[in-house]
Amino acid sequence: MTSPTLLDRSLAAVWHPCTQMKQHEHLPLLPIVRGEGPWLIDERGRRLLDGISSWWTNLFGHCNPRINAALREQLETLDHAMLAGFTHEPVVALSERLSALTGQRLGHAFYASDGASATEIALKMSAHYWRNRGKPEKNRYVSLAGGYHGETVGALAVTDVAIFRDAYAPLLRQAATVPSPDARLTAPGESAVEVAVRAAASLEEWLDRHHRHTAALIVEPLVQGASGMVMYDPEYLRLARRLCTRFEVHLIADEIAVGCGRTGTFFASEQAIAAAQDWPDFICLSKGISGGYLPLSLVLSTDEVYAAFYHDDTRRAFLHSHSYTGNPLACRAALATLDIFAEDDVLSANRIRSRLLAKGATARWGDHPSVRNLRQQGMILAFDVEGAAPDFAQRFFAAALDAGVLLRPIGNTVYFMPPYVVEAAQIDHMLDGADAALAAALD
Numbered sequence: 001m002t003s004p005t006l007l008d009r010s011l012a013a014v015w016h017p018c019t020q021m022k023q024h025e026h027l028p029l030l031p032i033v034r035g036e037g038p039w040l041i042d043e044r045g046r047r048l049l050d051g052i053s054s055w056w057t058n059l060f061g062h063c064n065p066r067i068n069a070a071l072r073e074q075l076e077t078l079d080h081a082m083l084a085g086f087t088h089e090p091v092v093a094l095s096e097r098l099s100a101l102t103g104q105r106l107g108h109a110f111y112a113s114d115g116a117s118a119t120e121i122a123l124k125m126s127a128h129y130w131r132n133r134g135k136p137e138k139n140r141y142v143s144l145a146g147g148y149h150g151e152t153v154g155a156l157a158v159t160d161v162a163i164f165r166d167a168y169a170p171l172l173r174q175a176a177t178v179p180s181p182d183a184r185l186t187a188p189g190e191s192a193v194e195v196a197v198r199a200a201a202s203l204e205e206w207l208d209r210h211h212r213h214t215a216a217l218i219v220e221p222l223v224q225g226a227s228g229m230v231m232y233d234p235e236y237l238r239l240a241r242r243l244c245t246r247f248e249v250h251l252i253a254d255e256i257a258v259g260c261g262r263t264g265t266f267f268a269s270e271q272a273i274a275a276a277q278d279w280p281d282f283i284c285l286s287k288g289i290s291g292g293y294l295p296l297s298l299v300l301s302t303d304e305v306y307a308a309f310y311h312d313d314t315r316r317a318f319l320h321s322h323s324y325t326g327n328p329l330a331c332r333a334a335l336a337t338l339d340i341f342a343e344d345d346v347l348s349a350n351r352i353r354s355r356l357l358a359k360g361a362t363a364r365w366g367d368h369p370s371v372r373n374l375r376q377q378g379m380i381l382a383f384d385v386e387g388a389a390p391d392f393a394q395r396f397f398a399a400a401l402d403a404g405v406l407l408r409p410i411g412n413t414v415y416f417m418p419p420y421v422v423e424a425a426q427i428d429h430m431l432d433g434a435d436a437a438l439a440a441a442l443d
């Protein structure tokens, strides 16, 4: 009798995320045994270039020697300690470093473990802020069409992606949605800036009517990731910031996907910031902040928000907690990640990588008859495929694996979001693999 494979054991015992498990009757799971820089290595020794940074988390490659060394040292010092009533160097140092990255504008960091929890925290903090300020009726939210902020019940309520939301709609206190500034929505002769101005006018109209009951606007700055790498002009963020200030509504920047240098600046929001008052009231980070190593998320907020909770009355405090809040190992991985940003001048090096990506993509698909809306924002490049069959994404994924590349289209949108260690030859390998997969999936 042969013993069951890892694949059989996984299908029997593990319920995989975001997956119709029955599809694995014909689509095999891929056992990954090792990671090495931008490569994942499967059971058969096949090397796959991680073109989507393992769900947008991995920034500096797998098993990065510097992050590994920091974690080894932390393992020998302090694994975990609760953060209520206690503190430790990694969580303090990380909070100080993040505050500095906002020019001390968002100087208070609250920690959790996953992105959806960061969204929940920002939403709760915002409503509780207004309650503490004597405006408890400001407890509703507004978000953008096609926005994604996580899949817990609170986060789903501000998420506008039907496939994630529909089955749970009866459980949600659904937020309002206003039009997305999606740059693809330009009318003939119109620019992306004009689309942004038009979307901001809709937001203004909405806020004018509903601001009295609205706590916050939540946005993914510059790129709406999960709904298909929808990109928009920073002018929208500038206008939305001004409107939020005018109507006394918080601006929550969900930088879980776009933060940590992904769009070319450390925070995507920075591209719309000229002065201190232009910063959002809250910034959510997760995914890349720990280098893709350990679950870590956080919400940064301002002195003004913090002050509204600072009081003799316990009930005015932010009484929210997770068991692993501020986990020292995760914070240490994040500190090692920020060290690499500083030591290697990563944002500059990424400008060269971004140009290589753009050049390679334009050469391959600039005139491709099925490729539409080739677009880029820093280390994210995407295009839409016209005339794609309903099973396009699955077929593309499988064909890309055959070509040695991990890529997972969202519907008919193909995107690249590689770790910040890819070299020119690896970018070529990734784009060649995509080109082969595109031909196979359109066949």
Ligand SMILES: *Cc1c(COP(=O)(O)O)cnc(C)c1O
Pocket (backbone or CB within 6 Å): 114, 115, 116, 117, 119, 148, 149, 150, 151, 220, 225, 226, 254, 255, 256, 257, 258, 286, 287
């Ligand atoms: C991934 C993501 C989340 C949710 O993070 P999880 O860790 O998956 O809960 C929230 N917002 C954005 C913009 C994301 O991309």
